Amino acid sequence: MADKMQICNISENNFEQCTKCSICTTVCPVAAVTTDYPGPKQAGPDGERYRLKDPAYYDKMLKLCLNCKRCEVACPSGVHIADIIQSARMKAGEGKRASLRDTMLANTDLLGMVANKVAPLANATLGLAPTKLVMHSVMAIDKHRTFPAYSRTKFETWFKRHAQSRQDAYPKHVSYFHGCYVNYNFPKLGQDLVKLMNAMGYGVHLLDKEQCCGVALIANGLYKQAKRQGRVNAASIRQTVNTDHRTVLTTSSSCTFNLRDEYPAILGIDTRDVRDNIMLATRFIYRLIDEEKVKLVFKKDYQRRIAYHTACHMQRMGWQLYSIELLRMIPGLDLQELEQECCGISGTYGFKKENYERSQAIGSVLFKHIADAQVEAVATDCETCKWQIEMSTGLPVENPISILADALDVEATRQANGL
């Protein structure tokens, strides 16, 4: 009998495994707030059966999907629901041009490069009411949003001027994919990573060529550019892994997820050979401590109460455990893990005028949990969650790496690691 029956999947995204249990529809943050979106089951495996017959069945409302992957995390049958939706969007968008607004939002590095040069001007201008109004009406970027402030000095520039020459002296080494946010908006996070790794005896190095990982390009339909940049990153990562034998560390959950999983799944760039060598710094550090290869010593007078928010892509990777467990090692840090809810920003999604209300409605559940937790700050591994939570709750949001660096007794840590 077996030889006459199909015993394995024939689709890459597992859609034959859907048992129609509808569990995914209960966790979709978009379907929860709007009836315009058909929900993950209909948009994903159900719709796919029709689209395979005739692409005309493509529903343009699939653009409302956040690509948060919560449907995939919930699915008891392992169906790659969000990948099915992303691939359908990509297929439907082939040959179409993205709008000026979407192109601008998607090119986080281009925007950053220009803004860096005129940072004080850009920060002042982007924050002005008339500018916001023009952006709102002409560009359709929502007036409630403030662009994250641009730094005057890029992380790369700071690194080359102040840190690079010291790195070779350390006994062990890692590479760092800093991403656009660290480079253009918030170099301090990169500096915190360098401080932390150096104290443990690790030199930090930039990649030969780093370009924006492309997560925003994919979300905005600029697939060709995403592929082009992805190939550059894949080559640089492969070089440092294979030639320098270095692990590539990251501090952004979305960049990490994109490099490891979306490159092969969505862009067709096979990074599987180096996938295990790309990881969030918190995972790398946790492992070193777990294997008793390094020690972290923290300040004695550190006292804070912080809530940890699991970003959607972090949940999809399943790595929140490392960030949480590292933070729990800090004496004096009272950490409360929040229920895993979407903050609603989803990268550039929430910046668009047409999505603003939906974005805030999605986030409202999380904002209430944060208010109930009565904390002084929120920790998360995603920069766009940070913008959204800071804007919506007024609380400061910090990356776990920055919290660790802040709580670290640098001298004592260096000594504990034989430096």
Next chain:
Amino acid sequence: MRMDTVIMGGGLSALTCGIALAKRGQRVAIVASGQSTLLFNGGSMELLGCVDGKAVTSPLEAIAALPAEHPYSKLGADRISELASEAHSLLTDAGIVMEGKADANHWRITPIGVAKPAWLTLSSHFSIDSLGELPCKRLALMCIRGFFDQPNGMLAEGLKGLGFEVDKLEFTTDEITALRRSPSEMRANSLAKRLVSNASLQRVADEINRLAADADMVLFPSVLADEDVIQTLKSMVKKPLRLVATLPPAVSGNRMQALLRHYFRMLGGNYLMGDTVVSGTLEGDRLTSVTTAKLGDMPLRADNFVLATGSFVSKGLVADYGRVYEPILDLDVDADADREQWTRFGVLEPQAYSRYGVKTDAGLHCLKQGKPIQNLRAIGSVLSGHDAIKMGDGTGVSLLTALAAAQSILATK
């Protein structure tokens, strides 16, 4: 990464066991492959509903007469009463308010109107203590226009069969009508996300008060997200109001799962959602670590492990063309070798496969090639020797074996 206990599976038994251990200070990780079948729960727990096709009135008495291979017999019939009351308190502590007694079943009403014996039912839900003595005569069954998850006709016929007079009262509000724009999403959980504000509940209440003026009691589909919302609607409706279970995925199950998971997290537990244990390392008669799909080359090590991976639907058991097996460690299973014996014709007939599960010794330790693994216990639906569908013992086995396993783990310290 090192834990005191790692629990494989994330449903009712896993959460119960995890909470019991975390409460006593253990470092616990639960590895959950997606959402569990707890999401299908309509708001009741069953200890033992049926033996040999006959409804059980006193579960505690009937349990004493179960065969030795039943999980309750392994726990010891004399411990059931104490474990049941511990389970009831744990649910209450998590914020799940249920009523019922272990020595006397009451009757829950299924979404298609069948009365089934139950041990605990959510206080806000409709249940009947005794079929011979109905709590009231005339029921107003509120039917939301266009709602997929409540087969009103079958439900009304079932209730009439029990002796009630039933008025089916169809209604809608602007908000509910708006949901119908998305033809596939007119489901219980979607309604639960919309019927939250006082204004939207007041519009529903106005319709109920207008239509159900003559009823003794109002039955409303279980589409209300939490206890606050339920109490608000109750306060707005003039007649007594009770909820009736809908088809799954159920709002009540979703809520119970969220409350249990929240309680577990508040106790410091790690709930790894959407990850799966793919293999384990055995050294002699002990399991030393397990590897998950997402943690990859960093295995989870622990003193104790618990297998709570569920039955076939949750992939805790797998059947291929040749055999039934346990996919993580290929543990010994109780299952017929002859494939012809697995099923019998007629979907409602008792099915052999529903009693299949992993073999365990009296202490719930899993066996591999006949030998017990000393620090691996199985709990819940993955256990053999019970039948959630035909015996109505699924949730009870999950809760009680979870607590017994936690006690036994804590005793090894």
